[in-house]
Amino acid sequence: MISMYLLNILEDIMFIETLKTLRLYERQSKLGVYHTFKRKNLLYVFRCDCCGVTFLRPRSKVDPERATNDYKHVCSFCDSKRFAQKVGVRMRKIYRTDASSDRPIGSS
């Protein structure tokens, strides 16, 4: 039973992948010569845990520690505070379910 709940949680948490993009830029110098230069960009791909939309975020804007499935990710269209409350309620429900099957030590 417990493992089923865990599976549900895992499916909801979505850090999908890291995207490497390579962009070619062209810049005209003062002398009128075109220079091309490459710029590497690292993007993190997240699935919004609230509405399910996939969104990108440049690595520079993401705390490296948050680019894991240990964190929830909410897109800019969703209210992350409201989402956190919703998750909080759901987590409490799960913990209550677990607790009912396993009494604390010393209570019996």
Ligand SMILES: [Zn+2]
């Ligand atoms: Zn969203």
